[in-house]
Amino acid sequence: MTDSLTIRDNRTGEEHEIEIVDGTIRASDLKKVGGLATYDPGFVNTASCRSAVTYIDGDKGVLEYRGYPIEQLAEHSTFLEVSYLLLNGELPTSDQLGQWTHDVTHHTFLHENIKSLMTGFRYDAHPMGMLMSSVSALSTFYPDARDIADPDNRYLQITRMIAKMPTIGAFAYRHSQGKPYVYPNNELSYCANFLSMLFKMSEPAYAADERLVKALEVLFILHADHEQNCSTNAVRSVGSSQVDPYSAVAAGIGALYGPLHGGANEAVLKMLRRIGTTDNIPGFIEGVKAGKEKLMGFGHRVYKNYDPRATIIKKACDDVFAVTGVNPLLKIAQELEKIALEDEYFVSRKLYPNVDFYSGLIYEALQFPPEMFTVLFAIGRTPGWLAQWQELVVDKEQKIARPKQIYTGHRTRDFVPMSQR
Numbered sequence: 001m002t003d004s005l006t007i008r009d010n011r012t013g014e015e016h017e018i019e020i021v022d023g024t025i026r027a028s029d030l031k032k033v034g035g036l037a038t039y040d041p042g043f044v045n046t047a048s049c050r051s052a053v054t055y056i057d058g059d060k061g062v063l064e065y066r067g068y069p070i071e072q073l074a075e076h077s078t079f080l081e082v083s084y085l086l087l088n089g090e091l092p093t094s095d096q097l098g099q100w101t102h103d104v105t106h107h108t109f110l111h112e113n114i115k116s117l118m119t120g121f122r123y124d125a126h127p128m129g130m131l132m133s134s135v136s137a138l139s140t141f142y143p144d145a146r147d148i149a150d151p152d153n154r155y156l157q158i159t160r161m162i163a164k165m166p167t168i169g170a171f172a173y174r175h176s177q178g179k180p181y182v183y184p185n186n187e188l189s190y191c192a193n194f195l196s197m198l199f200k201m202s203e204p205a206y207a208a209d210e211r212l213v214k215a216l217e218v219l220f221i222l223h224a225d226h227e228q229n230c231s232t233n234a235v236r237s238v239g240s241s242q243v244d245p246y247s248a249v250a251a252g253i254g255a256l257y258g259p260l261h262g263g264a265n266e267a268v269l270k271m272l273r274r275i276g277t278t279d280n281i282p283g284f285i286e287g288v289k290a291g292k293e294k295l296m297g298f299g300h301r302v303y304k305n306y307d308p309r310a311t312i313i314k315k316a317c318d319d320v321f322a323v324t325g326v327n328p329l330l331k332i333a334q335e336l337e338k339i340a341l342e343d344e345y346f347v348s349r350k351l352y353p354n355v356d357f358y359s360g361l362i363y364e365a366l367q368f369p370p371e372m373f374t375v376l377f378a379i380g381r382t383p384g385w386l387a388q389w390q391e392l393v394v395d396k397e398q399k400i401a402r403p404k405q406i407y408t409g410h411r412t413r414d415f416v417p418m419s420q421r
């Protein structure tokens with residue numbers, strides 16, 4: 001064996017040979033080294049699956065879906081075409097794309113009882129909480145979704161979920177505004193229909209500016225997958241129990257809700273607003289370096305270089321601001337980036353802007369309140385979650401996710417009656 005590792009156990013003097021495949025060793029092979037396990041909080045150096053969906057080279061700043069560079073997809077493709085690619089592994093032919101677009105478009109409506117469920121939320125409910133609950137509620141509307149072994153059934157649920165996410169997201173937004181919910185218009189494209197459901201008032205048909213529709217397509221494409229990130233891992237982990245895909249995706253939405261994941265762009269805007277003027281940037285940076293807070297929108301578990309999505313978003317900012325006018329926070333963001341990229345603290349830790357640093361500025365220009373930012377992320381990420389879920393379901397090597405622990409608590413003790421405590 002050449003591709004192998006020889007481990008000498010200094011406790012016993014025994015040597016063990018462990019096979020190396022694809023730059024990894026199997027953690028279960030370590031068991032033969034005196035029952036050894038690995039300890040890896042946050043999975044910083046553990047592969048949980050084999051996946052052919054998304055490739056990232058964090059050092060070089062490369063992101064590819066099914067081998068296609070993100071830059072090319074953002075420039076030439078649409079969100080539905082990219083969704084097809086992620087789910088099926090290949091770009092669609094014209095007929096395949098036509099069928100896929102038809103199928104998604106004809107599942108955009110929600111059961112009226114989902115609407116009733118949503119109207120039951122408080123007026124100030126966070127739209128991510130509404131999205132998460134409504135998606136998990138879909139599992140009760142489609143009990144057939146439990147039959148995850150049937151590929152046709154999986155296709156139906158995947159189509160439904162990709163189709164209904166914008167409707168639920170838009171209803172959640174209208175709810176927070178106290179405005180009537182707007183039903184889907186299936187004459188429109190995926191993104192144009194989403195904008196219509198969000199912003200239509202009394203006009204017979206809502207026609208969004210094509211440049212804004214394109215910007216939304218790009219933003220959704222950029223968010224469509226990112227290999228084994230926190231929310232995808234949540235979808236896979238919950239999905240590994242063989243639950244229906246609505247429940248698994250609801251878990252992913254929960255993970256995305258957190259400020260260290262999808263909530264970061266909302267945090268970026270709050271941070272920029274708090275900084276207020278470029279004069280306050282040096283003082284803010286000093287506070288970050290002293291560990292008082294983080295520079296939100298900077299740093300990434302995988303990218304130790306400029307996040308390629310941030311480059312594309314920066315460009316999309318220009319296109320959107322040409323329609324909406326420049327967001328005044330842009331100046332602070334640009335200056336903050338410039339100062340941070342020259343500062344030893346950020347350089348030595350390889351902290352670069354990530355996708356969230358500029359996305360919030362665009363979303364704000366598109367009239368979204370900060371609470372909606374993560375909902376947009378969730379809509380964009382849905383095909384990625386589902387492509388990964390599907391891969392998990394057909395992967396014979398996968399098992400129910402169940403990590404080990406290092407137990408640090410007490411061992412067997414006798415119960416103490418209340419009177420003696």
Ligand SMILES: CC(C)(COP(=O)(O)OP(=O)(O)OC[C@H]1O[C@@H](n2cnc3c(N)ncnc32)[C@H](O)[C@@H]1OP(=O)(O)O)[C@@H](O)C(=O)NCCC(=O)NCCS
Nearest residue numbers: 260261264288294295296297298299300301349354355356
């Ligand atoms: C994304 C993130 C969670 C990755 O975390 P991670 O891989 O666990 O990296 P660590 O927290 O170990 O960071 C390594 C070092 O950089 C520092 N660091 C990381 N991100 C930082 C940030 N945004 N601002 C300031 N310092 C940061 C850490 O404090 C740590 O410093 P130390 O070595 O002196 O302790 C983290 O960079 C972060 O919290 N960023 C801000 C939130 C954000 O933008 N999230 C969106 C991700 S797309």
